[in-house]
Amino acid sequence: MSAGGRALLDGASVEVRPGRVTVLIGPNGAGKSTLFKVLAGERRPQRGAVTLAGTDLAALRPARLARLRAVLPQSVSVAFPFTVEEVAGIGAAPGHGTPAHIHRALARVELAGMANENYDHLSGGERQRVQLARALVQLESGEGTGYLLLDEPTASLDLAQQLLVLALMRELAGEGVGILAVLHDLNLAAMVADEIVALKQGRVAARGTPGEVLTDARIAELYGVSVRIGWAPATPFLLPQSAAR
Template structure:
């Protein structure tokens, strides 16, 4: 059985007619997307098709402007029912968390100190901060690294540390909570790929809107409620894993012959 999407779930983020160009390359072409609370959405597509750029538009990391070599335009971009531009950064930080593909952090902080950075936007006591950080370290499996120096960690360990930091940041988000994860499993071994996606799924089930950019079609099919495939700047498929992971869709987008079967126990589509 495929995942069932409840279309009545509250909309958290929406974007209309998003167009993004770098020079002569159109990265996003009049894209319309909305994301719901209580739903884990995976954004899929070939390399260079606009997946990470889509996240950067959501977070306003890319400026809204037009020049000879760059253009970003859209009709509207809303977060939690308000224009994204109306949010004050400190307030938005409590509700919108972003885990990028990589971090440039080079300071010789301990793991615990890095995770504590997530509490900066929060108005909590030191004891509350310590308890929150402890809880998030346990959730992502880095408690044993609390005193380790961050620069000495492996890529996968660093990614889990930053996930704990972002979860700390969102700990007071209440019913306004959105988490964006850009390739969260790329540096992880199989065990932690599944642990991170189980955690993402649990956050969505608890009411957050969770959006992940991911290349692994089978992981996306297993954990996401909704899949969105981008190709050449357009949304070419949007729906449940059963609706989106088809031989026609995947072969056409990825230019490779594949076979689809159902997982023998859980029923989600598997790409072979």
């Protein structure tokens, strides 16, 4: 896939599997958001194909696709003064948007007492969690366990809420949901991912477990900085204080 004569994606491929968390990482301009939109069905690849359960996404009607996968983009604009409950309920398939579904989703993102709040009056992090609740409602009212695609889901959240989202991603994977997330924070990626796919200049530079991908050499190759990867927790971690350009 290309735009303006520049290749945005070049042979990049990702497999999102039920019950597993796959995380896309890479520097700015690596093609993460483009690949995310292609996998979500928002953009069609110029070459190759995206399939869901063996069916080309291009052959699926939007209503059917919405029952199979939910998408959480980086930002969502709401044009009307909806309540939190109404925004979360947007994700429900016809006949499935019961208050019980919606309140259960809001509780999972720790917004149980805010159903009647005006969405426009919320902080950026609270809005992000409402949108995540909307995606949960969509998954619950869809077909099977489904797939959840998240583009920078922790970007506007404080530390406690970042950990909440990571724990929820692991819970959903344990329930059989296939999860794909774009993350810039490599420590969060290491904490949550079963598989990390690293992109650079539209190509897959590496894929594997966090321990296989997050190495000194690979980070230097991807980001152009020299770091030391540590292993004090059970997963690799990166200290930005140790970086050198």
